[in-house]
Amino acid sequence: MKNQRNNRQNVSMKWNRRGWAMVLLLLFNYTLFAGIANAEQSTKASETKTVYLTFDDGPSKNTSEVLDILAKEKIKATFFVLGQQAESYPDLVKRIVQEGHQLGNHSYNHAYKPLYTDFREFWRQIIKTENVLNQIVGQRPALLRAPGGTYGNFDASYFEHLGQAEFIIHDWDVDSGDSKRSNVPAAEIIKGVKSGPLKSHITVLMHDGTGHSESVKALPTIIQYYKNNGYQFAALTSEVKPVQFRLAQKSKWVKAALSPEEADRMMMQDAASWPDASLSEVMNRSLPLFVRFGSATWQLNTGEYQMIRDQFYVSLRTMTSRMGGEIQWDGKQQTVILKVGDMQAEMNMIKHVAIVKRPGEENMEVSLDYVMKDGGTQLNLRDLMDIMNVKVLSYIDDGQKREVTVE
Template sequence: MIRRTDFRVVEKEEQSLKAQPIHKHASPAWPSCLLRLAVMICVFASYAWTAYPSEAAGAEAVVPKNESNSEKVVYLSFDDGPGKHTREVLDILREEQVQATFFVLGEEAERYPELIQAAVEEGHALGNHTYNHHYDELYSDFKSFWKQVKQTEEIVNRITGFRPNLVRAPGGTYGHFDQNYFDLLELGGYTVMDWNVDSGDSKRKGVPAKEILRNATKVPSDTSSVIVLMHDGGAHAETVKALPGIIEYYRDHGYRFDTMNAENQPVQFRVHPEGKYKSRKAPGAEWVTEHVKANRNLWLTGKELKVEIGLAAATLKQGEFRVEDQRIMVPLRPFMKKFGGSIRWDVESRTATAVWKDRVIQADSVRGELKSTSASLSNDRTIQGAVQGQGGTIWVPLRELLELMGLDVSSLQSDESEWIVKANLPLAAALNFYLYRTI
């Protein structure tokens, strides 16, 4: 259990929040009563707005089939990099303010570590695309595939400080994976992700940009979540030319751009009924226990962290937070996204700027400063030594971040499976925030 003077640690059964005293006034006039009632309703409305459920839960799944009320989202993905065109792709994505997911090869990551770091710094997600892309080696047996996944994972970890548990099979899973590949990777804690829109930029050498654009915008019917396959490794200059048009198409058609993560519902091809690798032998039970089952502990060891802000809540799994010197540290970008905030990264100043409600929070990774400003309040604050930059990820202390968001941290509860941090928007701040939004 974590004990820290600025958190009150309580048992789960203990009531952590106590009622605030109510100040009564004698016989107010009816107009005054009505005004107070209206203000209270507005305050409760602001709390409800704080708890927008889809963002708070962080449950944005890639769903193959359309649902009546689901929003349209597109995940741009790039395979086989980093390479000579990755910097051009990153520049276009930055100019268009779009995030993407890069499935990287280990041997290319070793060659261009600065591009891996740049992709993370600019808010993109990384996935594992094995080490060398050699089909004969990867699909001869599962142990070979596993070895390359772990090899690339270690390389990315050395560069960025984290391990990607999102995996894409070279060439896709169809005709390459049997059910055993799927099952063992899932058992090891990985999410395998194929695609549902193929840009066709690797069908043959020199596919022209017009053809890539046409293929990349062929969205299957009844599909609200689109994963577009493209490539930034190798000779894919035409993909770079097509990229602005692809972004324009999806933006014009009402799609939201996002990055993939292992919590998304996977899009996976079915197992080929007569694949040429059908006769492969599965690894023995002893090997699976030693390598695969033990590997899952990289993401499942220890407690989860649940953060409650008013009516909103989000759960951070192991790897999405860490504990250092009795402080809970969280990555700024994913945390803000879970609670409906927005964030941008300035490469030159190496500063992340997050916007949450009326608060603007800046995390300077060079000076280590975390500070906030508010359009409706005058209590701006700067915290020294609170920001850590690791492999392009900005880590900040949870309590200080919540305070800079204008929240009162009330308690830290703990049980065998999770920590629960509770925070609320103070009544005065909620009122000021409501007035600021309505004036």
Template sequence: MKHKNNIFVRTAVFMCIFFMTINSNVVFANNSKHNLNEDLQKDNKKIIYLTFDDGPSKLTDKFLDILKENNVKATFFLIGNQIEDNEQVVKRIYSEGHSIGLHTYTHKYRKIYKNGDSFIDEMNKSNELIKKVTGKESHLIRFPGGSRKHLNKSFLEKLHNNKFKIYDWNIQASDGINPKSPPDKLVKEATKDPDKHNPVILLMHCDYMHKNTCIALPEIIKYYKLQGYEFKTITEDTGEVYFPIRTNKASSFLEKLFKN
């Protein structure tokens, strides 16, 4: 598999991000046609956005089977260099009405976070591949590990100038840290205190190693359906959601880095 050599690095990074973002708040940006908070004002609806990172893979088909069986749509943030040999999976995601976002081309932290231009180039390369396969561009992006510690005001402006919109999360399963986490643990994490977050933006993963996430997914969907949640996809009209931008010395350093 293409990413086996990178799994230990990715796991270490995910562990840091996971513990940093547990119960963390996100900013619902009011800069587009549709703000996520507006969902709260419509008939007291409870909204959930299922999101899956790190695809496409052969296992992604199984995720799609489960979503289809439950008549639920989701959003997939795809890694560009995994699209090759998985074009049919990407076509299926698109044809079955799910939303597609960008999760960089390589998912290699040193490369993508080298500077702002490198990050944007990674997103553009993935966008070109998705357009080639589906005929449609995507400007929805998710930072590997989340935008925390990578986003600042000048870089946010630069991303907006390139038509990109950021989507972090407010609930996550630990499958990004440990793909072998027991399914019951993943269910518990994915359904923890959803009333604190409306809408819920749930982070899970759908790479080849996430078999236990597949097992957990039907129970997660069942839980949110029983709680009266409406499942939605992130689209170009969905308002951004990202972790708060910090103003400190580290942020000042990022300001200088991502101006280049």
């Protein structure tokens, strides 16, 4: 918080009634105009629009030109680098950091099939890239971008495993289109950016890897475009809420089986080798989840819930049983009927929506976010609480206890 200085002066004067009236009038006008000015400043602050320029697949010879442009424009950006490229261009990695930009992890070699058919290989590449960057600049970036983005490539387990290891996964709002094919011309890249949404915060996908010289040519015009629209520029940080694509109903890849226990052992083994990390950074998956509602406490054990992107997903059947309710499955209509007390919810799993019915009340519609695991449905806990018409007040997840309080 900024320190505010209050200057106080003691003035002894004799005032007549008219003099006091003038003082009061001046004070009123000052307070009024100060309030208006403060309100305008508050409004301007809330309207601050930010663009996060991100560059994937580097570093390469193009990165040097990108950094020159960013330096000239006095703006910061984020570079999701490949470990393989970082090894080839260590001086550019150092320059990225020295000039105040943010580093992110983009795997080691960007090879889709091995990365997305077995999480073991994805994890191996992420850790290998971390080690490369640690050797060059002493950093192990928490920011991570999946090659090709998460949609259709990640399943729930990828989000869960990486979340356990405290990686922050970033997709994007605006795709410049500079990687649709080889040598996409600058004019087309600019058009791709301008066709994107103008939201208050935008993450833009671009590339600075080999073969993206046209992206470099397009960059000054893209920067000016956002400046003309009132945007400021910043690098991503761990405090910025990440853009993440919704989870696809079906992965593009057939993935090798990996048990939670094996994943834990694999991640803990790597964490133990980090000089600046402890085993507690890899969260203990065996902890039960307690949901507290007044005097009632519902406990969910391992396998009855999971965490994806900082959200709890609970077994619908188990949680319904804990609450004293029942569910019925209509396979033909792909609908689940959930009944708890006098409440009934018709959950359309295809449309991801529930129609909630209570006696004497209008029907209520609730959006559903769920995943399938071991043939069962795990529903976002907040969505289930919305169906029950209760609010999530708080949750604790400190590595020793997992607890959600609702009312």
